[in-house]
Amino acid sequence: MKATGIIVEYNPFHNGHLLHLQEARKQTDEDVVIAVMSGSFLQRGEPALLPKWERAQMAVDAGVDLVVELPFDYATQQAAIFAHGAIEILGSLGVSSIFFGSENGDAKVFSSIAKLVTEESVSFKASIRRFLDDKANSYATAWNSAIRELAPDLTLDLAQPNNILGFHYALAIAEQGKNINIATMSRKSAGYHDQSPAHHSIASATAIRHILLANDWKTAQQYLPDTTLVILQKYRETHSFVTWNDFWPLLRYQLISAPTDQLATIRGVSEGIENRLQQAAIHAATFDDFLAKTTTKRYSTSRIKRTALQILFQQRAHDTASQNYIRLLGMSANGQQYLSQIKKEISLPIVSTASKANPHLIQNDIRAGKLYSLAPSLGDQVLRDFHTTPYRKKP
């Protein structure tokens, strides 16, 4: 059995994801599709709309064979760290290829640029630093300019969110020396940032979240597979969807009342941004208001949200990252078979149920799960993440 890997958030799983999944099978022709999925908190510094357990079930019910969690320490970080963690997991699970959507759509471009950057890593890093010296440049702009300088013939627009992720997947494969093929499909429908549906059956996850938060099920069902709809509707019978609004009072408390020198030790807090965030928290009534007061050209909304999440999570920069590991969230019969076949070759530790795992290994994900569970929208389920066993779909 051979496997292909996809890297996902499924927030929630929609028709575009289904298309991506089907294309992954078709284009790579592997027997098994493994999804590395973010858990409670996502790369753009946001809580997931609903818990990882419901989202893993959506994935498996829609055809993914194995869903494993990307640990918090990678899932909530900038693209380079995010990609490093995901590729390490997929490599450990023995995938032959990865498959991702990108604005660019040409796998060779990703591989070639990643190879160049790895070979020229010293001059490339110097080049990024030089572009960042211009305070008007964001990280994305600086990376883009450095790549254009390095490879003027290869066109890869890193201002596009899926290109930048794809580039970092390719780079992580090159840096980790993994023998993993790259396949990509062009994302033609529904721009990632687009909030209004652009196609009759496919919309961006952002647009779909807006529709769901507005309780517009009639519109929502147009963009969601039935497998997702069933799970979402059951979930909504007893819970609300989770947003930053659930955590705003807690973030505001941290920003307003924590010692400033303690805030300065948080991961991602630099250049005195803690003072800016503290001031904004005093005068902001809502999280959106807080974002409006803090976002600038240099500090993108995503970067502010990511930093805000680290503050909420109280992750100190000096804490050493824990070892990566493979936490099983859900699997099909096919996925179970693949897992038992390769089990002995997997180098990373495997965690099936958190309560039975090495507490030191998974401590940050335990904390992240507990923090997420404090969302009033969820009701009270502080220990759910600790005791839940992976979802197993019957054949």
Added chain:
Amino acid sequence: MKATGIIVEYNPFHNGHLLHLQEARKQTDEDVVIAVMSGSFLQRGEPALLPKWERAQMAVDAGVDLVVELPFDYATQQAAIFAHGAIEILGSLGVSSIFFGSENGDAKVFSSIAKLVTEESVSFKASIRRFLDDKANSYATAWNSAIRELAPDLTLDLAQPNNILGFHYALAIAEQGKNINIATMSRKSAGYHDQSPAHHSIASATAIRHILLANDWKTAQQYLPDTTLVILQKYRETHSFVTWNDFWPLLRYQLISAPTDQLATIRGVSEGIENRLQQAAIHAATFDDFLAKTTTKRYSTSRIKRTALQILFQQRAHDTASQNYIRLLGMSANGQQYLSQIKKEISLPIVSTASKANPHLIQNDIRAGKLYSLAPSLGDQVLRDFHTTPYRKKP
């Protein structure tokens, strides 16, 4: 002009406090009464029912000449530290005497025991440690036993809350070498812990808070001077009374999601109590529920609440205590006159408005004020404490 000092919380100012104030004037025969009052948070580890500004006004309107704030670093600590800070302030303000209520009622007993303890401090400390070795002993019990051993002829029951405070006032005066007389009155009416009114016009502050929280104004007015009633009723038109319930979601967040090793660095957290508190927070629905799950013979409710407050406030044990200072909250014409008369002799820094003070000096009280302001009961007034000027009563 000569002054006497009283040490108060006025949570809120009631008829018993009025009696104490009148007795202070009568028994000491000084021209001026100075009250050192706790600010937003109190010695038993609780938020004040309403802000320091309303409480300072109650005090001045009822006849106190000068109200100064006991900084958070002293106000929320065990009796020895609490007393040290209060006596340092009163000493700096040049009082000739202090006056307090006690269960014992005999000033000479306090002075004599304080003198003995100061002289025998090495053997006394060893004695306390010995009694604390018995894990069944609380701090109060250990102190009590040590004092009985040191001074078998002098009877002072330190299990009584006002005796223990009075003893520490006397001890602080002796240790700081201050020339301050001690006067005390016996507290005959309304046991401090008593929740039901025992006298037709005097009830404990605890009982009165219960009455006010139940919105029973008819009963409340029996125990409160008109000056207090007017201020309370005006306050309640736009705000609710503040309790631990306001802060329970924030405390629970800290306990459940902060890194355990970070909790262990908080002031007052020792003997692995952080694990006990974390476990209780997971299963407790309310702050009272949390207290019920954590209080034991060794860990009194007050000690748990004090520790909980330090966790909420995120005060690290290794932070050096800031210098003591005199923050003016309110004054009568008489108080203003006294202040301008002795101003040049005051050794501690004086703070009139927080926004104009040395930020480093008052940083913990700024933080405490902001934290307190996050109580939903208060509505939004994060910067009130920062900009408010002392209350001045017109002659």
